[in-house]
Amino acid sequence: MPALMYPRHVKTGSTMLLIAGALAMSACASKAPKELPPEPGPATTTQPAPSASGPQPGSQADFVARMMGSDTIYFQLNEDSIDSADQAALSKQAQWLQQYPSKRATIEGHADERGTREYNLALGERRANAAKNYLVSLGVDASRINTVSYGKERPIALGSDEASWAQNRRAVTVTID
Amino acid sequence: MKKIIHLAAFGLLLSGSVAAFAQSAPPVVPVQPAPAAPGAPADEDGGLQVTVSDDSDWQDLGIAITTFATDADVPTGTNAGSTAALGRALSQVVAADLKNNGLFKPSGPDGLPQPAYSQVQTPDFPVWSARAANMLVQGYVRAGSGGQITVGCYLYDVALKQQLVKGGWQVPPSDWRRAAHKCADMVYSRLSGESPFFDSKIAYIAETGPKDHRMKRLAIMDSDGANHRYLTSGQSTALTPRYSPDYSKILYLSYLNGQPSIYVYDLASNTQKLIARTGNPTMAPRWSPDGKWVLYSMASGGNTDIYRISSAGGGTPQRLTNTPGISIGGSYSPDGSQIVFESDRSGNQQIYVMNSDGSNQRRISFFGGRAATPEWSPRGDQIAFTHVVGNLRIAVMNPNGGGMRHLTDSWQDEAPTWSPNGRIIQFFRTARNAGTASIWQVDLTGRNERKLPTPVGASDPAWGPVRP
Secondary structure (H helix, E strand, O other), rough: OOHHHHHOOOOOHHHHHHHHHHHOOOOOOOOOOOOOOOOOOOOOOOOOOOOOOOOOOOOOOHHHHHHOOOOOEEOOOOOOOEEEEHHHHHHHHHHHHHHHHOOOOEEEEEEEEEEEHHHHHHHHHHHHHHHHHHHOOOOOOOHHEEEEEEOOOOOOOOOOOOOHHHHHHHEEEEEEE | OOOOOOOOOOHHHHOOOOOOHOOOOOOEEEEEOOOOOOOOOOOOOOOOOOOOOHHHHOOOOEEEOOOOEEOOOOOOOOOOOOOHHHHHHHHHHHHHHOOOHHHOEEEOOOOOOOOOHOOOOOOOOOHHHOOOOOOOEEEEEEEHHHHHHEEEEEEEEEOOOEEEEEEEEEOOHHHHHHHHHHHHHHHHHHHOOOOOOHHHHEEEEEOOOHHHEEEEEEEEOOOOOOOOOEEEOOOEEEEEEEOOOOEEEEEEEEEEEEEEEEEEEOOOEEEEOOOOOOOOOEEEEEOOOOOOOOEEEEEOOOOEEEEEOOOOOOOEEEOOOOOOOOOEEEEOOOOOOOEEEEOOOOOOOOEEEEOOOOOOOEEOOOOOOOEEEEEEEEOOOOOOEEEOOEEEHHHHEEEOOOOOOOOOOOOEEEEEEOOOOOOOEEEEEEEOOOOEEEEEEEEEEOOEEEOOOOOOOOEEEEEEEOOO
């Protein structure tokens, strides 16, 4: 188990067990829900982060909570370039991923609705890869990151206007619990 | 395997008395592919003189389509009822085919006199002249042995008082609509000089649910929307189907294993398999005209390129494009020698042509905007595509990139597919904001545009060839 080989953050053994348990339980889950209910019981840790009611450290819920929106990066029309805002977000993601080196993630690439369906599938894949490559350049092992494109098939903003399109041109990092 | 049988000796049989064809079993042979005028040819000297270079001339022809008569009103195994009811249903399908496609000015069968069985070959021409009909379609239906249905169809020129063409088909009960489509095809071909197209099928994606949680299912239907059937449950998103040239299989994209991947769905066994085990996302499947090859596009490291693999399975995929960027899709020329595809290697989506082995790649679109989803006409003379200039519009151009013209002007029309005769283009239209999708079609004049009837939202139409 890779987690045991990188004891960077010396925590209690119970935390490690919790992570291992979560991994085992979710081995067949294809996609993590965006929000998970808080874990019952206090976490015994010296880390400052989670309060008694916060998400379990190292979980997708923890990732979402800690990223505060930085789990998603946005692109210009037909572009896949990583701008400075994207770099900041990806750096934050990389820090978390390095804190939990046993965690794997899927980057979901999306496009806005103004392109053709097939091209947008390829464009979403290109965007997801751009995000992945940047994470790898920050030291995240490439084997920990998968990509999947949904093209324009899964918009998050439902309008047909510039603001909605800007929100839909995105790559979302989802960690695998 | 269902088969439609063309009555080859039809002309001879019908030259005798009406009673004659009730007792003699006609010799039957399968219809040859794409007959312009099946059955014994009518007198060509007296044939209708129309100019087919200008669509409007023949499209103004008034055609009376009468209820098909029967020799005996007996039950059938069809869902239309007895032979009398079936005769009415057949003529309704013929009239709808011609009417819904903006072809001619058909009338009937409602409100028209119903010819008796004995009148099918001897129309009462003065009656039809008085009604100002230019053309007259009459027909009959009979129940045969083993539940088979026999349908005859006749086209008359009212002014000339002459039969122009006739055809006869024997079909299993479940295929009765095909006999009507064959009749409509015969009428259309004889009057327009074009190849038939009604007896064909469409694969598409049925869409239900809200914009952010839309279910997308693989579905099929006849060219007129009848015989609709869902092929997938909707648990996995399905996209971009393509019928094989022989209608036995459908290539399509599914998220079944998490990654978008191309499957080939076998309609006889209702089973499917991956077209290529790549471990990478695969997209945009296409058949070669002879059905022997499959094109797919595969993403790797953010790059997408077009590959070719034998449809029989096995064999090593051959990479056809190898440039930075996204090269995707592909549509074969009718002779199979060339492939038109889209690529953003120049910076944005444009249309390129290459030889079918990937050699001699060259850009052909130079008119501004982006150009996507090219589809080569079955006639070879045009390439339909999506022109992206803010809005998405359906357009056509010559295979050398010249003569570009728009056929639609809406907010978002994409993914053209050709009718088997290369005269009509279907595409899907997405509504602004709501995002609901529907299949539309337009003829090459751009004038006759209509929405296809589908049970739910619909996208990605893929029109198959005319059936033999």
